[in-house]
Amino acid sequence: MIVTKNLIRTFVTGDIVTQVLKGIDFESKDGDFIAIMGRSGAGKSTFMYQLSLLDSPTDGTITIDGVDTHTMPESKRVEFRLTYFGYVFQDYALLPELTALENVALPLLMQGKKRAKAYKEATTALERMGLGHRPNNLPSQLSGGEQQRVSIARAVAHKPKVLFADEPTANLDNESSEAVMQIFKELNEEGQTIIMVTHEEVYARRAKRLIVIDDGRIKSEEKLHHKH
Amino acid sequence: MLPLSVRIGFFLAVRQIRHASLWTTSLIIGVMVLTFLNLVVVSGILVGLIQGSIDQFRAQSTGDLIISNLTDKSFIENSPNLLTLLDTIPEIDSYSARYIETGSVEANYQTKRAKDKPNIAGTAVTGIDPAREDSVTGISQFVIKGSYLGPNDFDQVLIGSYLLKEYFPVESPGLQVLDNVDVGSKVRIQVGGVLREFTVKGILKTKVDEVSRNAFLVDSQFRSMIGRTDGNVDQIAVRLKPDADPAAVRDTLIRAGADTYARVQTFEDAQPKFLKDIVATFNLLGAAFSSIGLVVASITIFIVIFINAITRRKFIGILKGIGIHGRVIEISYVFQSIFYAVIGSGIGLAMVYGLLVPYFARNPIDFPFSDGILVAPIDETVARIALLVVSTVIAGYIPAWMIIRKNTLDSILGRK
Known part of the structure; x- marks a missing residue:
């Protein structure tokens, strides 16, 4: 469970002070699938970076499973990100010199798993994403949709508590975007908590909760009901 | 791990x-x-x-070990016993006993007029057993003109190239070189009060001063020239067998009492500071x-x-x-x-x-x-x-x- 209280993030550039998040109170539960929407510059990505510990708030608190992350040193945050979270970025963020399998296996190796075990779990994750036949391809040898699926495989291979996705469909065609959203749906049905930032309402409405951020504040929150 | x-x-x-x-x-x-x-x-x-x-x-002058006279002596006393000792040491491959004196060598004296400046140069004069010397220093390979000394080459001399103007054209007030000397030329060598005429048999050229600024004679003739009849020599250059340690052999010689009459040094010890x-x-x-x-x-x-x-x-x-x-x-x-x-x-x-x-x-x-x-x-x-x-x-x-x-x-x- 992630809880934020009065979350504030301010950027200072020379004399210009910009408050991007203006006191956000938020709570997510295990098994949630939350879509965060908002116009450009509203603060939705900044909010997700705070939740995922990629950035630190200027003020306010973030508690993850009862652990206050405010005073956490960077080394601890790195460990937290490695074990608790998985990330899917808009531009896939795969390491170009590693194969698909190695990209997926890297966090598993970093967790101290033996090479054989890490590669086996990475293979399973790739197979699940429909890429079991391309483990040895470099990212440059994969299409955008395939790269994003490798990225998702990397994010979920170590079974994180929360999967963060930052505009995961922004660079994909409709078919690939549908495939990604289908994977998210299946993962969530299996209990995976997902927090996704998107500007595409059609995909945002596939989540269970839709939060709209505007001018650094939560403007609205909606529970979405789907027929299964 | x-x-x-x-x-x-x-x-x-x-x-x-x-x-x-x-x-x-x-x-x-x-x-x-x-x-x-x-x-x-x-x-x-x-x-x-x-x-x-x-x-x-090391290769052309001292060998691996060099044995020379004590500083307060003009030659190595008791040399025959020392040479006998050298024969008993298995690490020694060969050695060359040398007689060394300072002297002068003069050329063109037959044609010199009374007013002419003498064609003369100061030099070290070394008496050697040609075969033994060659086995230690291999100097025969540095004869660039003429030929090396044989055991019976009396009245013949090997001249170092640094003594000859043709090879060492230096004009310096303190350094004289011989002009117009070649193989077959007659030269006079004076050591102490003894003056004797020799024929140049060969010219030696190396970059080692001790060889190239030297005149080599057959030892038996040189002994009579300097009046040394007791078998004592001035210097012994020793070549060791491959893999023999010069310092160890030096120490062996010293333990055997060689340092009583001579200074025993490895080539490194003998290097100028x-x-x-x-x-x-x-x-x-x-x-x-x-x-x-x-x-x-x-x-x-x-x-x-x-x-x-x-x-x-x-x-x-x-x-x-x-x-x-x-x-x-x-x-x-x-x-x-x-x-x-x-x-x-x-x-x-x-x-x-x-x-x-x-x-x-x-x-x-x-x-x-x-x-x-x-x-x-x-x-x-x-x-x-x-x-x-x-x-x-x-x-x-x-x-x-x-x-x-x-x-x-x-x-x-x-x-x-």
Whole structure:
């Protein structure tokens, strides 16, 4: 469970002070699938970076499973990100010199798993994403949709508590975007908590909760009901 | 078992090197090779210039051991017993007993008019057993004109080239050389009060003063010239068998009492102090030149790794973002630096020991006072490799550390 209280993030550039998040109170539960929407510059990505510990708030608190992350040193945050979270970025963020399998296996190796075990779990994750036949391809040898699926495989291979996705469909065609959203749906049905930032309402409405951020504040929150 | 961060760092380094541009990798390794050569060869040539002189001095003059008179004696007393002792030492391959006096050699005296300046030069005059001397110093191979002495070549002399104007055209008030002397010329040699005429049988030319500024006669004739009938000699040059330790043989001789009548020295002991000083100075100079090369290589590696890390800043951010510790990424850059330094040094090693050292041994650099070789002792080379690797690792670590400590999100998003 992630809880934020009065979350504030301010950027200072020379004399210009910009408050991007203006006191956000938020709570997510295990098994949630939350879509965060908002116009450009509203603060939705900044909010997700705070939740995922990629950035630190200027003020306010973030508690993850009862652990206050405010005073956490960077080394601890790195460990937290490695074990608790998985990330899917808009531009896939795969390491170009590693194969698909190695990209997926890297966090598993970093967790101290033996090479054989890490590669086996990475293979399973790739197979699940429909890429079991391309483990040895470099990212440059994969299409955008395939790269994003490798990225998702990397994010979920170590079974994180929360999967963060930052505009995961922004660079994909409709078919690939549908495939990604289908994977998210299946993962969530299996209990995976997902927090996704998107500007595409059609995909945002596939989540269970839709939060709209505007001018650094939560403007609205909606529970979405789907027929299964 | 290696720590996890080292294993993952190595994994990342290998992947990065494998996919790096071949040109960039070749360029960096090329710089490393040049730096290594600069470290080893510059000082090696400088020291080799003197080492060549030392080696020649040993080969052509002192041998492995040199036995000479005590400072308060004019010759080695009890020489016959000492020579008998030398015959009993198994490590000794050969030795040459020498009679050495200072004297003068004069040419063209038959045609000289009363007002003419005499064609005369001061010189050391050495009486030798030609065969024994040749077995120790091999000086017969340095006869450039005429021929070497035989055992019965009485009234014949080998003249060093530094005594002849033709080979040593020096005009100096304190240094006289003989003009118009060639093989077959008659010369007069005066030692003490004795003056005798000789025919020049051969001309010797080496870069060792002790040989080239000398006149060699057959010992039996020279003994009668200087009136030495007791068998005592002035100097004994000793050649040891291969692998024999000169210091050990010296100590054996001293233990046997040889130092009672003579000074027993290894070739190193007998080296003039100024030679040792020059070697030390050249080592220092070589180190100074090399350190400049080392700094240049370090800066090159720094720039290359810095540019690499800057252009990969986003991926470094992603690595940190997905939970790879900064230490792991630093280690991966350290491994890359080690790779460049080790490969560069390896190629440099092969070039030095496989190519340059044998080449300079076969084709020494022709310096006026020595045949310069390339001196590259293994222990010093290993120390220089270690120095290169350490410098490279530091030069590779610093830029990686600078980039990695930047904010993770800023790196991912490409923000400054």
